[in-house]
Amino acid sequence: MGRFLTANSRLKQLDIPEKWVLIDNQLYEDDDGQIYLCPRNTVTDGFTIPSIFTFIAGSKMKWDTRASSQHDFECLYHKCIKVLLPEHQLRKMRLLHTLGSMEVCEDIPTEYLFTQDTTFNETNDRFLRMLLSVHSIPAWRAKLLRFGVNFNIGWLDKPHHFDKNLIYKVNYELLA
Numbered sequence: 001m002g003r004f005l006t007a008n009s010r011l012k013q014l015d016i017p018e019k020w021v022l023i024d025n026q027l028y029e030d031d032d033g034q035i036y037l038c039p040r041n042t043v044t045d046g047f048t049i050p051s052i053f054t055f056i057a058g059s060k061m062k063w064d065t066r067a068s069s070q071h072d073f074e075c076l077y078h079k080c081i082k083v084l085l086p087e088h089q090l091r092k093m094r095l096l097h098t099l100g101s102m103e104v105c106e107d108i109p110t111e112y113l114f115t116q117d118t119t120f121n122e123t124n125d126r127f128l129r130m131l132l133s134v135h136s137i138p139a140w141r142a143k144l145l146r147f148g149v150n151f152n153i154g155w156l157d158k159p160h161h162f163d164k165n166l167i168y169k170v171n172y173e174l175l176a
Helices: 051-057 064-079 087-092 119-132 139-151
Strands: 011-013 018-020 027-028 033-038 080-085 097-098 102-105 111-116
Touching: 027 064, 033 119, 051 097, 064 119, 080 119, 087 097, 119 139
Parallel strands: none
Antiparallel strands: 011 018, 027 033, 033 080, 080 111, 097 102
8 A cells, every 4th residue: 555755735725715835855766666745835725625515524624735736736727747766766866765754855955856647547546545544534535535526626727837946936827
């Protein structure tokens, strides 16, 4: 089963309703050993659940938000960022290390990153694997959330422009 290599998300709430910015880089290692980066300063809305359905799925920010940040990133850009280094190399280079009691990821130089187009189903299936990997979200709820993202009509929007050289910057057009 996949696992997050970094600590739980730290988010900064913005002056825009239901918008947060990811403070730290997140790393997720999938079932096949591939590591995915969700870069700091990613704008997220937590779990995009219509308010009338929160009684079924739970509060929008009740659960571990790492999966939703990654999902939001992939939905905005229709891309994922793969890390070209294995965990042991990230640790050797001090790009992934322990700080206090947290596992943190420093900014990985872009030459060690590969941006790949992703599909709606790939993104949603990865979302489910991430939800299941944290073990704090019941499996039935994770599967319900996975089913719910099938109705994400936002995917039909044209993907936002992604510039790998600005990977760790806030995309201000998302705040409009």
